[in-house]
Amino acid sequence: MLLGAIEAGGTKFVCGIGDENGNIIERTSFPTTTPDEVLEQVVKFFRDKDIKALGIGSFGPIDLDRTSETFGYITSTPKLQWANINLVGAIKKEFPIPIGFDTDVNAAALGEMKWGAAKGLNSCIYMTIGTGIGVGAISEGHLVHGLIHPEMGHMLVRRHPEDSFAGNCPYHKDCLEGMASGPAIEKRWGKKGQELEKNEKVWDLEAYYIAQGIANLILVLSPKKIIIGGGVAKQKQLFPLIHQNVQALLNGYVRHEVVLENIADYIVPPGLGDNAGLCGAIGLAYEAFLENNQK
Amino acid sequence: MLLGAIEAGGTKFVCGIGDENGNIIERTSFPTTTPDEVLEQVVKFFRDKDIKALGIGSFGPIDLDRTSETFGYITSTPKLQWANINLVGAIKKEFPIPIGFDTDVNAAALGEMKWGAAKGLNSCIYMTIGTGIGVGAISEGHLVHGLIHPEMGHMLVRRHPEDSFAGNCPYHKDCLEGMASGPAIEKRWGKKGQELEKNEKVWDLEAYYIAQGIANLILVLSPKKIIIGGGVAKQKQLFPLIHQNVQALLNGYVRHEVVLENIADYIVPPGLGDNAGLCGAIGLAYEAFLENNQK
Ligand SMILES: Nc1ncnc2c1ncn2[C@@H]1O[C@H](COP(=O)(O)OP(=O)(O)O)[C@@H](O)[C@H]1O
Ligand SMILES: Nc1ncnc2c1ncn2[C@@H]1O[C@H](COP(=O)(O)OP(=O)(O)O)[C@@H](O)[C@H]1O
Ligand SMILES: [Zn+2]
Ligand SMILES: [Zn+2]
Numbered sequence: 001m002l003l004g005a006i007e008a009g010g011t012k013f014v015c016g017i018g019d020e021n022g023n024i025i026e027r028t029s030f031p032t033t034t035p036d037e038v039l040e041q042v043v044k045f046f047r048d049k050d051i052k053a054l055g056i057g058s059f060g061p062i063d064l065d066r067t068s069e070t071f072g073y074i075t076s077t078p079k080l081q082w083a084n085i086n087l088v089g090a091i092k093k094e095f096p097i098p099i100g101f102d103t104d105v106n107a108a109a110l111g112e113m114k115w116g117a118a119k120g121l122n123s124c125i126y127m128t129i130g131t132g133i134g135v136g137a138i139s140e141g142h143l144v145h146g147l148i149h150p151e152m153g154h155m156l157v158r159r160h161p162e163d164s165f166a167g168n169c170p171y172h173k174d175c176l177e178g179m180a181s182g183p184a185i186e187k188r189w190g191k192k193g194q195e196l197e198k199n200e201k202v203w204d205l206e207a208y209y210i211a212q213g214i215a216n217l218i219l220v221l222s223p224k225k226i227i228i229g230g231g232v233a234k235q236k237q238l239f240p241l242i243h244q245n246v247q248a249l250l251n252g253y254v255r256h257e258v259v260l261e262n263i264a265d266y267i268v269p270p271g272l273g274d275n276a277g278l279c280g281a282i283g284l285a286y287e288a289f290l291e292n293n294q295k
Numbered sequence: 296m297l298l299g300a301i302e303a304g305g306t307k308f309v310c311g312i313g314d315e316n317g318n319i320i321e322r323t324s325f326p327t328t329t330p331d332e333v334l335e336q337v338v339k340f341f342r343d344k345d346i347k348a349l350g351i352g353s354f355g356p357i358d359l360d361r362t363s364e365t366f367g368y369i370t371s372t373p374k375l376q377w378a379n380i381n382l383v384g385a386i387k388k389e390f391p392i393p394i395g396f397d398t399d400v401n402a403a404a405l406g407e408m409k410w411g412a413a414k415g416l417n418s419c420i421y422m423t424i425g426t427g428i429g430v431g432a433i434s435e436g437h438l439v440h441g442l443i444h445p446e447m448g449h450m451l452v453r454r455h456p457e458d459s460f461a462g463n464c465p466y467h468k469d470c471l472e473g474m475a476s477g478p479a480i481e482k483r484w485g486k487k488g489q490e491l492e493k494n495e496k497v498w499d500l501e502a503y504y505i506a507q508g509i510a511n512l513i514l515v516l517s518p519k520k521i522i523i524g525g526g527v528a529k530q531k532q533l534f535p536l537i538h539q540n541v542q543a544l545l546n547g548y549v550r551h552e553v554v555l556e557n558i559a560d561y562i563v564p565p566g567l568g569d570n571a572g573l574c575g576a577i578g579l580a581y582e583a584f585l586e587n588n589q590k
Pocket of ligand 3: 153154173
């Protein structure tokens with residue numbers, strides 16, 4: 001069975017065709033220009049592809065409340081051209097098939113649980129550290145939503161005593177995203193993360209903040225696997241530093257051997273590499289297909 | 296149908312008989328002395344009561360992993376007489392009926408969702424501020440567990456710049472519980488919370504810490520209702536202070552009217568008052584009963 005997948009990012013859209021086993025057969029991507037231009041390309045890509053369902057993992061904020069009049073919309077995004085755009089509606093008009101819709105990071109968490117680093121488990125979190133910090137979560141087998149979708153990248157962190165960077169979150173200044181996203185690194189150090197690989201101080205500080213977010217997430221959700229992806233997490237030296245900091249912060253309180261002894265297997269890079277989001281959108285498509293067939 | 300309920304606390308055990316509508320018909324309580332003494336009283340209370348199932352909300356840490364050899368045990372508690380005690384097993388031996396088992400705070404969250412302040416919703420959190428700080432959570436209709444049960448009371452908080460109290464958590468010193476539990480208040484101010492009602496500084500500082508925990512929980516779980524109980528939360532002047540601090544911390548980022556405009560209806564005292572835990576244990580009993588009947 002063929003399934004369609006869209007990873008709708010603030011920088012680029014990735015579209016793919018795959019199957020219910022998470023195999024991706026074909027893919028394409030294009031920059032996130034105007035909604036009209038992008039939607040035209042999306043429709044062109046999926047036309048005549050005989051997909052049975054479609055999954056969309058989207059940048060946000062988005063409205064996931066099925067009882068809401070603006071379900072399926074991108075809502076109050078700072079990318080103004082995209083604010084209040086009926087993404088699901090526009091696609092459904094062209095393709096009247098079951099459509100799964102969730103945040104980009106929830107999709108990635110789903111992909112990693114179905115086919116990646118969290119395979120066989122019923123909970124995980126997926127954190128991306130890139131232009132922003134986003135986290136998707138699965139708890140007790142279910143993608144986590146509530147009042148709205150979670151916004152875990154904006155958790156409070158404690159400032160490092162030697163860090164004088166003000167933080168660049170427009171809402172909170174020095175929340176996790178404000179202190180540790182790619183642009184925060186660039187603003188603090190005057191260079192992009194990819195050019196700072198050799199500067200140990202950068203990664204010590206980065207791990208100091210990321211570990212606080214992760215420690216809180218362990219205390220709140222108790223996930224069975226923690227996956228960290230996104231551009232900044234390409235710096236693989238970050239992982240052991242995050243492991244050490246998380247253990248130091250929890251200080252033996254969470255008495256489980258994966259935290260105490262096997263943390264290198266607990267907090268890991270994506271099993272699906274850069275495909276987590278797209279595979280996850282395939283997973284959303286498949287879930288929408290199954291749900292539709294149950295009706 | 297009669298259901299049994301046990302609220303197993305570190306200070307006292309409360310036992311009750313109720314029905315599937317959350318009505319409590321009979322109750323008793325006794326101090327948490329030795330496991331032998333307590334279990335004898337528990338058994339005596341429920342004997343010949345014709346209960347169809349039993350629910351236990353327990354202090355912890357406890358083992359909730361049904362595949363584990365120590366499922367149903369109280370595990371590494373600092374109350375040493377109670378460490379590694381097979382609570383569920385001991386009760387099951389006397390009463391071979393379905394037994395529901397969860398943390399005291401998850402039970403309270405369930406009680407509040409079924410019959411209290413979160414009635415009709417599919418998510419909520421229940422925070423107790425007492426001898427410790429514990430939080431139970433329901434997300435997407437399910438009680439939240441994972442690797443182990445969450446320990447949200449130990450989240451990291453930012454120290455108030457004028458607060459020199461070191462914090463009294465034996466693991467983390469100045470985590471949320473270390474800064475804001477009943478004993479932390481007593482240690483910082485030299486008096487118990489109940490004697491400090493008129494001291495505004497006490498409650499400003501308390502709200503400063505509690506609001507950080509709540510703001511993080513909103514960002515992570517996006518619960519549809521937040522309920523705060525426990526001894527310290529009897530200080531009702533705390534609620535408006537928590538509301539103000541949560542709004543200030545989130546700073547408009549979580550765009551939902553219950554946060555922006557109706558926060559006094561969003562963060563509330565228990566609808567069931569001091570019965571949240573016991574009613575929740577009734578709820579656990581009923582779920583165990585239903586689950587058993589499905590088999
Ligand atoms: N190899 C790298 N090492 C460190 N930082 C990187 C690397 N690659 C990308 N980044 C940083 O990550 C951010 C982009 O994040 P990315 O995950 O690639 O895209 P997006 O979040 O927009 O989807 C930029 O701030 C960039 O500097
Ligand atoms: N009315 C009150 N105002 C402020 N603090 C209180 C009040 N009642 C109890 N406390 C504090 O709460 C703690 C006990 O918590 P409680 O919820 O009553 O029991 P437990 O957590 O042991 O189940 C003590 O530190 C006590 O000082
Ligand atoms: Zn922020
Ligand atoms: Zn602690």
